[in-house]
Amino acid sequence: MRCLFCKQDSSNSKSVEHIIPESLGNKTATLPKGVVCDDCNNYFARKVEKPFLESTEIKALRFREAIPSKKGVVPHLNGVLPDGSQVKVINPFPGLPLFEQSSNPIVAIETEHSNITKLLQKGTIITPAFVDEMIPKNTIPLSRFIAKIALESLALRFAKIDGGVDYLIDNSDFDPIRDYARRGSNKEWSCNIRRIYEIDKLWQGNTGDPYQTIHESDFLLIPVDENTDVLHDNPVIAYPFFVFALFGLEFTICMSDPASKGLDIYGRWLQKHGNISPLYYGKNEN
Numbered sequence: 001m002r003c004l005f006c007k008q009d010s011s012n013s014k015s016v017e018h019i020i021p022e023s024l025g026n027k028t029a030t031l032p033k034g035v036v037c038d039d040c041n042n043y044f045a046r047k048v049e050k051p052f053l054e055s056t057e058i059k060a061l062r063f064r065e066a067i068p069s070k071k072g073v074v075p076h077l078n079g080v081l082p083d084g085s086q087v088k089v090i091n092p093f094p095g096l097p098l099f100e101q102s103s104n105p106i107v108a109i110e111t112e113h114s115n116i117t118k119l120l121q122k123g124t125i126i127t128p129a130f131v132d133e134m135i136p137k138n139t140i141p142l143s144r145f146i147a148k149i150a151l152e153s154l155a156l157r158f159a160k161i162d163g164g165v166d167y168l169i170d171n172s173d174f175d176p177i178r179d180y181a182r183r184g185s186n187k188e189w190s191c192n193i194r195r196i197y198e199i200d201k202l203w204q205g206n207t208g209d210p211y212q213t214i215h216e217s218d219f220l221l222i223p224v225d226e227n228t229d230v231l232h233d234n235p236v237i238a239y240p241f242f243v244f245a246l247f248g249l250e251f252t253i254c255m256s257d258p259a260s261k262g263l264d265i266y267g268r269w270l271q272k273h274g275n276i277s278p279l280y281y282g283k284n285e286n
């Protein structure tokens with residue numbers, strides 16, 4: 001057995017790779033032992049997943065939606081009071097997302113000088129927790145995280161086919177995105193980020209029970225005419241895209257092209273399809 005990322009022998013590896021970190025609420029999307037070796041698994045946890053999970057926007061999202069870490073802790077936020085003093089902002093009802101508490105959620109704060117917990121209403125504290133439309137910027141840690149999920153999600157599909165993972169390992173077309181996720185570089189990989197539905201959206205289940213979608217993903221092949229570079233029905237070339245959404249925050253990465261050309265093509269696809277997310281295109285029609 002070989003590792004999807006470093007291609008080294010991984011027969012003795014013991015760790016099960018979570019495609020999406022457990023700290024984002026994923027318990028089920030995992031790769032079998034050895035698809036990602038212990039070294040790469042460990043590296044990703046420290047150098048790729050942690051920076052993403054600790055980024056301002058994602059930490060605020062985890063706080064707001066009360067998603068516990070692997071150790072069961074919902075992250076706190078650093079806030080500022082109108083008088084300028086720094087406070088630690090805590091969800092007073094652990095495990096309950098802010099929007100489920102009331103239409104005007106309260107948070108608890110602890111100041112540096114006092115352990116007394118005060119309850120404050122929304123708007124009293126200047127903190128990212130209440131910025132509803134926070135869209136993270138595409139940074140190297142962010143796109144490396146998406147690149148890792150993209151390749152692993154593809155491996156999850158290919159693992160169902162005999163020799164499928166070996167094909168992914170040996171296919172050099174995937175080397176750039178593989179190396180970017182595992183080793184990084186000074187160059188950013190383009191990633192399109194936008195909100196496709198509100199963060200607290202409740203969907204209606206078949207039984208009538210409302211539920212939230214934490215994460216969802218899919219692949220999209222966009223056919224392009226090689227000569228004219230426009231979208232084409234009978235293509236010579238097709239660009240592979242991975243689309244991932246976290247509480248309605250959509251991240252799209254072109255798996256073959258780090259430059260902005262891939263995103264230009266995605267932009268044209270969106271334009272042609274009325275800006276609908278590929279996650280929903282052709283799936284919810286009556």
Ligand SMILES: [Zn+2]
Nearest residue numbers: 003006037040
């Ligand atoms: Zn490895």
